[in-house]
Amino acid sequence: MAKQYLLTPGPTPxxxxxxxxxxxxxxxxxxxxxxEIFAAANQVLKKVFKTNSDVVTFTSSGTGAMEAGIVNTLSxxxxxxxxxxxxxxxxxxxxxxxxxxxxxxxxxxxxxxxxPALIQKTLAQNKAAKxxxxxxxxxxxxxxYDVQKIGAVVGATxxxxxxxxxxxxxxxxxxxxxxxxxVAVGGSQKGLMIPPGLAFIAxxxxxxxxxxxxxxxKFYFDFKRYKxxxxxxxxxxxxxxxxxxxxxxxxxxxxxxxxxTFIKRHRQDAEYVRARTxxxxxxxxxxxxxxxxxxxxxxxxxxxxxxxxACKAKGVTFAGGQDTLKGKIIxxxxxxxxxxxxxxxALNVLEGCLKELK
Amino acid sequence: MAKQYLLTPGPTPxxxxxxxxxxxxxxxxxxxxxxEIFAAANQVLKKVFKTNSDVVTFTSSGTGAMEAGIVNTLSxxxxxxxxxxxxxxxxxxxxxxxxxxxxxxxxxxxxxxxxPALIQKTLAQNKAAKxxxxxxxxxxxxxxYDVQKIGAVVGATxxxxxxxxxxxxxxxxxxxxxxxxxVAVGGSQKGLMIPPGLAFIAxxxxxxxxxxxxxxxKFYFDFKRYKxxxxxxxxxxxxxxxxxxxxxxxxxxxxxxxxxTFIKRHRQDAEYVRARTxxxxxxxxxxxxxxxxxxxxxxxxxxxxxxxxACKAKGVTFAGGQDTLKGKIIxxxxxxxxxxxxxxxALNVLEGCLKELK
Numbered sequence: 001m002a003k004q005y006l007l008t009p010g011p012t013p014x015x016x017x018x019x020x021x022x023x024x025x026x027x028x029x030x031x032x033x034x035x036e037i038f039a040a041a042n043q044v045l046k047k048v049f050k051t052n053s054d055v056v057t058f059t060s061s062g063t064g065a066m067e068a069g070i071v072n073t074l075s076x077x078x079x080x081x082x083x084x085x086x087x088x089x090x091x092x093x094x095x096x097x098x099x100x101x102x103x104x105x106x107x108x109x110x111x112x113x114x115x116p117a118l119i120q121k122t123l124a125q126n127k128a129a130k131x132x133x134x135x136x137x138x139x140x141x142x143x144x145y146d147v148q149k150i151g152a153v154v155g156a157t158x159x160x161x162x163x164x165x166x167x168x169x170x171x172x173x174x175x176x177x178x179x180x181x182x183v184a185v186g187g188s189q190k191g192l193m194i195p196p197g198l199a200f201i202a203x204x205x206x207x208x209x210x211x212x213x214x215x216x217x218k219f220y221f222d223f224k225r226y227k228x229x230x231x232x233x234x235x236x237x238x239x240x241x242x243x244x245x246x247x248x249x250x251x252x253x254x255x256x257x258x259x260x261t262f263i264k265r266h267r268q269d270a271e272y273v274r275a276r277t278x279x280x281x282x283x284x285x286x287x288x289x290x291x292x293x294x295x296x297x298x299x300x301x302x303x304x305x306x307x308x309x310a311c312k313a314k315g316v317t318f319a320g321g322q323d324t325l326k327g328k329i330i331x332x333x334x335x336x337x338x339x340x341x342x343x344x345x346a347l348n349v350l351e352g353c354l355k356e357l358k
Numbered sequence: 359m360a361k362q363y364l365l366t367p368g369p370t371p372x373x374x375x376x377x378x379x380x381x382x383x384x385x386x387x388x389x390x391x392x393x394e395i396f397a398a399a400n401q402v403l404k405k406v407f408k409t410n411s412d413v414v415t416f417t418s419s420g421t422g423a424m425e426a427g428i429v430n431t432l433s434x435x436x437x438x439x440x441x442x443x444x445x446x447x448x449x450x451x452x453x454x455x456x457x458x459x460x461x462x463x464x465x466x467x468x469x470x471x472x473x474p475a476l477i478q479k480t481l482a483q484n485k486a487a488k489x490x491x492x493x494x495x496x497x498x499x500x501x502x503y504d505v506q507k508i509g510a511v512v513g514a515t516x517x518x519x520x521x522x523x524x525x526x527x528x529x530x531x532x533x534x535x536x537x538x539x540x541v542a543v544g545g546s547q548k549g550l551m552i553p554p555g556l557a558f559i560a561x562x563x564x565x566x567x568x569x570x571x572x573x574x575x576k577f578y579f580d581f582k583r584y585k586x587x588x589x590x591x592x593x594x595x596x597x598x599x600x601x602x603x604x605x606x607x608x609x610x611x612x613x614x615x616x617x618x619t620f621i622k623r624h625r626q627d628a629e630y631v632r633a634r635t636x637x638x639x640x641x642x643x644x645x646x647x648x649x650x651x652x653x654x655x656x657x658x659x660x661x662x663x664x665x666x667x668a669c670k671a672k673g674v675t676f677a678g679g680q681d682t683l684k685g686k687i688i689x690x691x692x693x694x695x696x697x698x699x700x701x702x703x704a705l706n707v708l709e710g711c712l713k714e715l716k
Contacts, residue, residue: 004383011384011599022600023381025362026369026553028675059555061417061595064578098577189596195384197417197555197598217575219456220422237419238547240555240598241369242380317386 005346008319009139009167009293011189011196012336014246015253018194022246029241035233037248042230044251045200047259048169048192049184051176055202056226057247059240062166062187065199067095068221069162069183073207074130075215076100081122081159082133083114086140087322088164092133099216104129110325111141111295113288116149123157130210131160131182137168140322142295142331143286144172148179155180160207166190166199170254171266171292171335182207191266191292193253193337194246267291269334269343276347277332280354285329292335295321297328302357304328310353316346363704366677367497367525367651369547369554370694372604373611376552380604387599393591395606400588402609403558405617406527406550407542409534413560414584415605417598420524420545423557425453426579427520427541431565432488433573434458439480439517440491441472444498445680446522450491457574462487468683469499469653471646474507481515488568489518489540495526498680500653500689501644502530506537513538518565524548524557528612529624529650529693540565549624549650551611551695552604625649627692627701634705635690638712643687650693653679655686660715662686668711674704 006013027033038057045055058064070092074080078101082093085108093103104126108114114134123129132154134145147163154161160182165174170191176184182204189196203211203223211223219225225236254262270291274284277296285295298304304327308320321329330350334343364371385391396415403413416422428450432438436459440451443466451461462484466472472492481487490512492503505521512519518540523532528549534542540562547554561569561581569581577583583594612620628649632642635654643653656662662685666678679687688708692701 004385006384006386008386010596011386014384019381023377026364026372027362028364028366028369029554031675059417059419060422060578061597063595064418067578095577098580099575187596189599195598195600196387196596197601217457219453220418220425220579222456237421238368238545238554239419240553240601241547242553242600243555243598317389 002315005316005342007333007338007342007346008317009190009331009333009335010187012193012333012338013342014195015193015337018246018249021249022242026241029235029239034241038235038244039233041244041248041251044255048254049176049186049202050174050178051184051202053202053204054227054230055200056223056230057239057244058199058201058221059197060199061196062185062199063091064221065185065187065201066092066164068201068223069185070095070099070101071214071216071218071221072203072223073160073183073210073214074099074101075213077102078130079104079126079128080131080133081106081119081126081129083108083119085112085114085143086110086138088135088138088140089133092164111143111286113143113145114150116146116153119150120153123154123159129159131162133162135168136163136165136174137172137290137292139167139293140325141286142290142293143288144168144290147174147181151180160210167335168290168292170262171270172290173263176202177204188243188247191336192247193250194243197240197243198247266335269340270294272340273332273334273343273347280351293331293333295329295331298330304330307353307357310357311349314349314353316349318350360673363674363700365691365696365700365704366675367548367689367691367693368545370551370691370696371700372553373551373695376604376607379607380600384599387593387597392599396593396602397591399602399606399609402613406612407534407544407560408532408536409542409560411560411562412585412588413558414581414588415597415602416557416559416579417555418557419554420543420557421449422579423543423545423559424450424522426559426581427543428453428457428459429572429574429576429579430561430581431518431541431568431572432457432459433571435460436488437462437484437486438489438491439464439477439484439487441466441477443470443472443501444468444496446493446496446498447491450522469501469644471501471503472508474504474511477508478511481512481517487517489520491520493526494521494523494532495530495648495650497525497651498683499644500648500651501646502526502648505532505539509538518568525693526648526650528621529628530648531621534560546601546605549694550605551608552601555598555601556605624693627698628652630698631690631692631701631705638709651689651691653687653689656688662688665711665715668715669707672707672711674707676708
């Protein structure tokens with residue numbers, strides 16, 4: 001079978017060396033062999049998130065960690081500000097609604113990043129707001145948010161800043177502590193190069209102070225259980241052992257390359273994709289393009305879904321647009337295990353399909 | 359390296375053919391290729407649970423599905439009866455407590471199964487009780503509960519019966535619909551022969567009726583989202599794709615052997631373990647031994663933890679006792695991918711270590 005190219009913003013291709021590690025005979029999780037694996041992973045995850053806080057791992061999709069960011073810090077009836085500029089901002093709002101947390105929705109046009117001044121104004125108008133929710137990269141629109149500037153704004157208030165870094169991490173720059181981020185949420189199947197099934201979360205001391213007052217019910221996603229276990233080199237519930245083994249291998253590779261070098265390489269890949277698509281006459285959809293994934297507009301009068309389908313028939317999987325963007329954009333990921341050669345090959349296919357498309 | 363034997367009650371060894379399937383290049387989850395995989399898995403899972411209800415899959419450890427059984431059916435302030443005869447009965451109670459559900463604890467001596475008449479009496483004394491929580495196999499004590507008789511008792515009331523089948527499924531007999539079980543919870547790393555990371559849940563029509571009134575907050579574990587997605591051949595959140603691929607392979611193997619034949623084979627393995635350990639002079643810990651895992655008492659004056667350690671040094675991993683049973687019992691699993699040859703080899707090691715133990 002010819003090589004298949006998976007260039008969607010998650011899952012991303014898993015390097016063969018990681019696949020092989022995960023395919024070894026399974027081990028038990030209450031053993032030194034396993035605790036060494038996740039202790040090592042935790043240490044490198046801190047470097048990836050650029051934080052001194054513990055980064056704990058859940059067995060869940062990224063949404064589980066988004067929920068954990070809410071249920072561990074907030075109380076019923078609390079007011080929060082949620083930036084809604086795409087599907088994942090909406091998800092934060094939906095989870096808050098499910099838990100009886102009042103959402104002040106800050107709706108911005110899809111494909112744009114929120115103006116930090118607007119967040120400052122909204123905070124001033126909602127002094128009771130306990131938290132502000134944003135994404136690093138809003139995956140549905142391939143847009144990067146200015147977390148640093150928003151962190152400066154939110155950090156000057158009593159509110160905490162919760163950031164979904166799921167798709168942006170390790171492609172778009174992110175510095176949890178320096179940028180005054182209080183809750184950072186990540187996932188396994190993007191920049192971290194492993195299959196979906198693990199999610200990550202870290203809390204700042206400011207968030208932990210709020211945690212002490214939180215009354216939302218939780219058990220499986222109760223951070224305190226994980227933190228307590230971590231201190232005892234243990235896990236509260238049976239973890240996804242094979243994925244954790246893959247994570248350790250992925251983190252070792254990232255550390256060997258250097259976190260910043262890894263990020264820089266993906267930025268260069270993003271720039272390559274931007275240049276190639278521009279040369280094909282495709283315009284950028286996002287006003288603030290992410291380095292994790294690029295969204296290009298499908299030319300006027302052409303059917304984006306047919307284009308995605310034509311590429312897929314030639315072995316290249318891109319993501320189309322979601323909801324109102326269906327058929328209008330194509331999203332090309334350049335994160336995690338996607339390398340330059342994959343991008344060259346895949347963009348050649350895109351170029352060919354574009355010409356053939358009626 | 360010599361073969362390592364993992365005979366703990368989860369995780370269990372993953373057959374090589376399943377490992378290989380999971381190690382193939384990853385695919386995207388919003389594709390026909392993937393939806394066919396999970397639709398096929400759902401069909402066989404129904405046969406495994408012996409139910410006409412949909413069995414949905416969460417990316418989580420089994421505890422996540424236990425929580426889902428609670429948050430999808432109950433409301434704040436509800437009263438429930440929880441049988442506590444080991445660590446996993448306790449867990450159901452702890453989750454209920456976390457959500458403000460009042461627990462009538464039916465504490466029974468560890469290593470015994472609850473008397474259905476006692477459950478009937480407790481239900482009569484607590485007419486407002488909305489649910490009864492039990493295990494099929496209480497893993498911590500290797501004890502099987504008489505789900506059929508308890509189902510007959512609970513089925514005659516308005517309460518629902520919630521059963522944790524995580525470790526018992528596919529070794530101890532289980533018939534969800536026929537036995538009037540309303541909520542069945544399962545996990546991937548036991549009888550199903552795949553690594554940890556997936557959990558399963560099915561609801562009876564009686565449980566779904568209660569679900570309509572449930573006011574406990576939920577999002578990631580909200581069954582309605584999964585059911586709605588399933589009807590559209592979709593998943594609400596990115597699933598643990600590689601584990602799901604392994605699941606499909608495992609279920610194909612189980613279906614080829616026949617669910618009942620698979621269960622019978624494990625019962626025969628359990629009987630073999632009972633006979634061999636009896637011949638070694640080891641007595642059974644449980645008064646109602648499960649066919650999934652056998653717990654034997656460590657001989658008086660001997661240190662069970664040292665025995666487990668000695669076996670581990672020879673490549674055989676058994677589980678010891680938990681909490682008050684630490685050092686007092688050894689648990690030998692004979693579920694999922696553990697085969698007769700593994701058991702023969704491992705019991706030979708146990709026999710040798712037992713003789714050498716001071």
